[in-house]
Amino acid sequence: MDVFARKGFFLSKVSEIAEKAGVADGTIYLYFKNKDDLLISIFEEKMREINASFRDGLAQEPDALSRFRRFIRMHLEGFQSYPELASVFLVELRQSSRFMRDYKKVELENYLDLIGELVEQGQCEGVFRSDISVGLVKRLIFGTLDEVVSTWVLAGKPYELVALTEPVLDLLLHGIQKENDAIHKKPPEADVT
Amino acid sequence: MDVFARKGFFLSKVSEIAEKAGVADGTIYLYFKNKDDLLISIFEEKMREINASFRDGLAQEPDALSRFRRFIRMHLEGFQSYPELASVFLVELRQSSRFMRDYKKVELENYLDLIGELVEQGQCEGVFRSDISVGLVKRLIFGTLDEVVSTWVLAGKPYELVALTEPVLDLLLHGIQKENDAIHKKPPEADVT
Amino acid sequence: MDVFARKGFFLSKVSEIAEKAGVADGTIYLYFKNKDDLLISIFEEKMREINASFRDGLAQEPDALSRFRRFIRMHLEGFQSYPELASVFLVELRQSSRFMRDYKKVELENYLDLIGELVEQGQCEGVFRSDISVGLVKRLIFGTLDEVVSTWVLAGKPYELVALTEPVLDLLLHGIQKENDAIHKKPPEADVT
Amino acid sequence: MDVFARKGFFLSKVSEIAEKAGVADGTIYLYFKNKDDLLISIFEEKMREINASFRDGLAQEPDALSRFRRFIRMHLEGFQSYPELASVFLVELRQSSRFMRDYKKVELENYLDLIGELVEQGQCEGVFRSDISVGLVKRLIFGTLDEVVSTWVLAGKPYELVALTEPVLDLLLHGIQKENDAIHKKPPEADVT
DNA sequence: CATGAATGAGCTTTCATTCAT
DNA sequence: TATGAATGAAAGCTCATTCAT
Numbered sequence: 001m002d003v004f005a006r007k008g009f010f011l012s013k014v015s016e017i018a019e020k021a022g023v024a025d026g027t028i029y030l031y032f033k034n035k036d037d038l039l040i041s042i043f044e045e046k047m048r049e050i051n052a053s054f055r056d057g058l059a060q061e062p063d064a065l066s067r068f069r070r071f072i073r074m075h076l077e078g079f080q081s082y083p084e085l086a087s088v089f090l091v092e093l094r095q096s097s098r099f100m101r102d103y104k105k106v107e108l109e110n111y112l113d114l115i116g117e118l119v120e121q122g123q124c125e126g127v128f129r130s131d132i133s134v135g136l137v138k139r140l141i142f143g144t145l146d147e148v149v150s151t152w153v154l155a156g157k158p159y160e161l162v163a164l165t166e167p168v169l170d171l172l173l174h175g176i177q178k179e180n181d182a183i184h185k186k187p188p189e190a191d192v193t
Numbered sequence: 194m195d196v197f198a199r200k201g202f203f204l205s206k207v208s209e210i211a212e213k214a215g216v217a218d219g220t221i222y223l224y225f226k227n228k229d230d231l232l233i234s235i236f237e238e239k240m241r242e243i244n245a246s247f248r249d250g251l252a253q254e255p256d257a258l259s260r261f262r263r264f265i266r267m268h269l270e271g272f273q274s275y276p277e278l279a280s281v282f283l284v285e286l287r288q289s290s291r292f293m294r295d296y297k298k299v300e301l302e303n304y305l306d307l308i309g310e311l312v313e314q315g316q317c318e319g320v321f322r323s324d325i326s327v328g329l330v331k332r333l334i335f336g337t338l339d340e341v342v343s344t345w346v347l348a349g350k351p352y353e354l355v356a357l358t359e360p361v362l363d364l365l366l367h368g369i370q371k372e373n374d375a376i377h378k379k380p381p382e383a384d385v386t
Numbered sequence: 387m388d389v390f391a392r393k394g395f396f397l398s399k400v401s402e403i404a405e406k407a408g409v410a411d412g413t414i415y416l417y418f419k420n421k422d423d424l425l426i427s428i429f430e431e432k433m434r435e436i437n438a439s440f441r442d443g444l445a446q447e448p449d450a451l452s453r454f455r456r457f458i459r460m461h462l463e464g465f466q467s468y469p470e471l472a473s474v475f476l477v478e479l480r481q482s483s484r485f486m487r488d489y490k491k492v493e494l495e496n497y498l499d500l501i502g503e504l505v506e507q508g509q510c511e512g513v514f515r516s517d518i519s520v521g522l523v524k525r526l527i528f529g530t531l532d533e534v535v536s537t538w539v540l541a542g543k544p545y546e547l548v549a550l551t552e553p554v555l556d557l558l559l560h561g562i563q564k565e566n567d568a569i570h571k572k573p574p575e576a577d578v579t
Numbered sequence: 580m581d582v583f584a585r586k587g588f589f590l591s592k593v594s595e596i597a598e599k600a601g602v603a604d605g606t607i608y609l610y611f612k613n614k615d616d617l618l619i620s621i622f623e624e625k626m627r628e629i630n631a632s633f634r635d636g637l638a639q640e641p642d643a644l645s646r647f648r649r650f651i652r653m654h655l656e657g658f659q660s661y662p663e664l665a666s667v668f669l670v671e672l673r674q675s676s677r678f679m680r681d682y683k684k685v686e687l688e689n690y691l692d693l694i695g696e697l698v699e700q701g702q703c704e705g706v707f708r709s710d711i712s713v714g715l716v717k718r719l720i721f722g723t724l725d726e727v728v729s730t731w732v733l734a735g736k737p738y739e740l741v742a743l744t745e746p747v748l749d750l751l752l753h754g755i756q757k758e759n760d761a762i763h764k765k766p767p768e769a770d771v772t
Numbered sequence: 773c774a775t776g777a778a779t780g781a782g783c784t785t786t787c788a789t790t791c792a793t
Numbered sequence: 794t795a796t797g798a799a800t801g802a803a804a805g806c807t808c809a810t811t812c813a814t
């Protein structure tokens with residue numbers, strides 16, 4: 001995964017992966033069908049671990065809001081401690097959908113489902129709006145996290161990714177618009193003076 | 194661009210692109226330095242057109258909020274009418290940052306700057322919150338749109354992408370949390386007076 | 387010829403030759419059958435000029451020995467004033483014998499014949515040994531001049547090539563051995579003491 | 580080397596060399612960096628062998644003159660028994676100086692040095708003239724041998740190359756001028772006493 | 773006569789995959 | 794089970810040559 005992440009799928013050579021793994025080229029083919037299978041397998045295995053640990057972590061939180069906060073922190077923490085995964089997660093697997101027709105992405109979808117569940121639970125508990133599509137919210141959340149991590153990676157990881165937990169949470173929860181009810185109701189005459 | 198979008202950069206063969214373009218393989222190299230240059234050039238050219246038309250469109254809107262709505266609609270409209278661009282935009286160019294070290298992404302950055310300007314104008318006009326980082330908001334917006342389009346493409350474009358304009362706008366503006374936060378905050382009765 | 391000399395036959399591009407000549411690529415093919423023909427034609431033409439001027443020059447000399455000296459000086463002068471020719475002369479045409487089966491090398495052989503004539507005249511006049519094969523002497527002379535020029539070119543032309551006229555002439559005339567008659571006759575007894 | 584010799588560097592196809600060698604195209608690249616490296620490597624290896632065997636052979640000779648004779652015979656014998664080497668030696672490597680800038684020609688220069696040493700030893704022993712430049716003599720010898728072999732190869736090897744040993748030696752030692760110069764010089768009667 | 777854009781055959785080189793050991 | 798030398802298909806790119814203008 002280190003190699004795939006550093007070079008991308010097509011620029012990664014099987015021989016290089018074998019060398020990094022300390023085995024012979026041929027040995028790879030005793031455990032994986034081909035290069036595609038290699039990428040998918042190691043990614044899915046990693047994702048399985050991640051999904052398990054995420055479910056454990058989330059189970060410890062009492063309510064939907066704190067689970068949501070925890071989810072964002074874990075996502076950012078995860079990529080911060082294992083940035084190599086980010087590239088694969090963000091780019092390779094996305095592209096793979098085009099050339100690996102038979103890849104089912106089981107664990108990747110489990111991860112996305114996790115977000116869906118969080119949203120639904122939040123709606124049940126009455127802390128999240130019910131007038132919005134869960135699918136759309138998943139994309140809002142996943143897209144934003146994606147982009148936050150991606151920017152961080154491309155910029156050379158110049159700051160603590162996890163420190164963005166609260167700002168990101170705030171944005172996702174409240175949006176970017178100024179509380180416009182307040183605007184209608186409390187005119188800013190005091191400021192004008 | 195059709196070929197790149199359908200197969201991805203590495204699986205696209207120059208000979209296939211030439212065939213689709215109705216020219217001989219060698220002719221490609223009269224106009225482009227190499228395969229990298231080919232992808233970058235056609236992408237940048239398209240982006241230049243898009244940026245120009247976006248600036249035109251936005252200039253017609255009176256205020257930041259309507260400009261923001263217009264931007265989202267144009268983004269979704271654009272990808273809906275030219276889905277081939279989406280794949281390149283979303284995947285190839287992102288990956289390219291790894292193997293095309295010298296690609297400056299001028300027009301792609303112009304596009305991102307456009308979002309930044311929208312946000313700053315909104316803050317100036319007092320319709321967008323000022324307590325949030327412009328950079329982070331750019332990622333919220335760009336990431337969400339990215340993911341919305343991406344999901345739509347991968348799902349086989351089964352609906353009108355542009356129909357998501359208002360829901361997306363709503364989410365970005367107000368967030369996902371139920372407006373019960375008003376409860377925690379200063380109640381508006383004082384303002385009513 | 388400049389281009390051929392600088393890059394060699396295979397690395398010279400027809401388009402580059404056309405550019406240097408100030409004509410379009412296609413124009414070349416109005417005057418030459420193909421690239422091979424181009425090299426041969428311009429070389430033979432140049433050689434024809436050279437052969438003519440050599441015959442003129444040699445005709446002015448009274449005897450075989452001074453003609454021989456003049457020949458060597460003209461050869462070195464020629465390459466000194468037109469080093470580009472040297473590369474073609476030395477390398478390209480030699481190689482060409484392999485890929486241009488039908489090249490007759492008329493003028494190149496005229497040049498070699500010139501040396502042969504000089505040697506035969508010298509033998510007639512009694513200044514050159516008659517117990518040696520003319521063919522072999524041609525190779526002695528041509529090979530030596532070849533190597534002298536070649537070394538000079540490869541070394542970056544750091545000295546006056548024509549200044550080697552007398553040393554070369556001396557070597558060719560007298561060989562490298564010390565006058566060994568003297569050795570047989572005057573024993574070195576004085577040194578032994 | 581057979582292929583390079585028969586066709587020249589540029590007309591030799593790697594696939595043809597591989598076929599002749601009984602291996603797949605790709606196998607070539609397990610042992611050589613590229614086509615240039617292939618030519619240089621096999622040439623240098625052969626030259627190393629030749630240099631070693633030449634030094635062995637020369638070590639057996641008692642004096643400079645017999646070493647010189649031996650050298651010429653070995654040179655002619657060598658090319659006679661391995662004519663393929665000749666073409667590479669004479670043409671390809673000479674041209675290579677132009678397109679293989681980084682080729683150091685270690686063994687080729689060792690060979691040339693061998694001639695230089697022979698000349699210097701001859702001068703020490705008093706059998707070779709001391710009033711001539713060693714560099715120039717190297718070119719006389721190397722150029723002549725070059726041309727002798729080259730003519731033989733281009734003529735289709737119609738005679739025993741090694742039979743030219745004595746005539747060539749004679750020419751190199753005594754030059755082409757008739758020994759009438761003895762007349763001009765101090766007559767040997769004084770020495771006879 | 774001259775042009776030069778277009779051609780496309782053919783090259784070197786790479787690298788996923790195999791299989792005898 | 795592990796190896797890694799060998800494979801050979803396939804790709805990017807070049808450039809001599811053509812021919813409509």
